[in-house]
Amino acid sequence: MPELPEVQTIITDLNEKIKGDTVVSFWTDWGKTIKNKSAERFTKEIGGRKILGVRRIGKNIFLDLSGGKTLYIHLKMTGHLLVKSSKLKVKSDGKNYFDDKVNQYVHHIWKLKSGRTLEFSDLRKFGKIVLEDTDKINFLKEIKALGVDAMSEEFTFAKFHEILDRKKKSPVGLLLMDQNLIAGIGNIYRSEILFDAEILPTRRIETIDLLERKKLYASIGKILKKAIKYRGTSDSDYRDTSGAPGGYQKIARVYRRDKQVCQKCGTIIKREVLGQRSIFFCEKCQK
DNA sequence: AGTTGTGTTGAAGA
DNA sequence: ATCTTCAACACAAC
Numbered sequence: 001m002p003e004l005p006e007v008q009t010i011i012t013d014l015n016e017k018i019k020g021d022t023v024v025s026f027w028t029d030w031g032k033t034i035k036n037k038s039a040e041r042f043t044k045e046i047g048g049r050k051i052l053g054v055r056r057i058g059k060n061i062f063l064d065l066s067g068g069k070t071l072y073i074h075l076k077m078t079g080h081l082l083v084k085s086s087k088l089k090v091k092s093d094g095k096n097y098f099d100d101k102v103n104q105y106v107h108h109i110w111k112l113k114s115g116r117t118l119e120f121s122d123l124r125k126f127g128k129i130v131l132e133d134t135d136k137i138n139f140l141k142e143i144k145a146l147g148v149d150a151m152s153e154e155f156t157f158a159k160f161h162e163i164l165d166r167k168k169k170s171p172v173g174l175l176l177m178d179q180n181l182i183a184g185i186g187n188i189y190r191s192e193i194l195f196d197a198e199i200l201p202t203r204r205i206e207t208i209d210l211l212e213r214k215k216l217y218a219s220i221g222k223i224l225k226k227a228i229k230y231r232g233t234s235d236s237d238y239r240d241t242s243g244a245p246g247g248y249q250k251i252a253r254v255y256r257r258d259k260q261v262c263q264k265c266g267t268i269i270k271r272e273v274l275g276q277r278s279i280f281f282c283e284k285c286q287k
Numbered sequence: 288a289g290t291t292g293t294g295t296t297g298a299a300g301a
Numbered sequence: 302a303t304c305t306t307c308a309a310c311a312c313a314a315c
Binding site: 105 | 305306307309310311312313
């Protein structure tokens with residue numbers, strides 16, 4: 001499940017591996033993923049374009065291309081991007097992660113001038129590919145609707161305070177995942193952030209005082225930064241551009257740790273449903 | 288073997 | 302308007 005830290009890991013890797021490269025051709029066996037034009041037209045329009053740089057807003061990936069176009073990709077639940085080179089198939093630790101089962105669901109391939117390929121593996125085919133004018137990207141309705149990116153400079157405490165005040169009745173565990181308020185946090189990190197902030201997911205915003213708000217704000221930055229350092233969470237499908245798993249699942253405190261003991265207090269970690277999704281918490285550590 | 292859970296997001300329903 | 306539910310889809314686990 002790629003959230004902000006996973007997407008940031010991908011962005012960093014792509015800028016290292018394919019920035020400056022040029023798209024030679026494109027192949028797909030699932031054209032439905034390409035949203036604003038036919039696969040044929042997409043293929044025709046992307047050929048010959050140079051990759052100028054890769055950036056993101058929340059979980060949305062943008063590859064800015066020459067000629068004023070941007071390739072916009074959303075990985076949704078099971079998508080991840082692989083960069084393969086014609087020669088070297090093995091990572092520094094000697095493993096060829098590309099052969100892992102989770103990397104076998106490649107439905108879209110961009111062939112690059114260098115001989116590398118950018119491949120989109122997407123088991124459940126929920127992913128989204130859009131080729132649009134660079135200056136129109138910010139006006140796409142789904143991009144325009146996005147809230148402030150959780151790792152951007154504009155996400156100040158004052159801004160967070162204002163966002164909280166807009167949703168006084170909402171459980172805090174729901175607000176954190178709302179991309180149109182704060183972009184980047186999903187199901188994994190909402191649980192981890194709330195554990196770090198010692199706040200129960202079901203707490204209504206209006207009951208959270210200033211001190212707790214400050215703690216929660218700090219936890220968002222702290223947990224996301226830590227998750228980026230660990231190259232994201234690979235509990236199931238997510239892999240980096242080498243096909244290798246991230247490491248955050250090894251240090252997660254509550255996510256998918258229900259029925260296990262809390263590392264802080266020894267209480268059994270609970271799992272409930274909030275917003276149709278699992279939420280994990282320690283009812284003793286979190287108030 | 289059929290059912291259920293998985294989780295992101297847009298769209299449809301209330 | 303705003304909240305809730307569902308569909309997109311494949312697969313593992315029960």
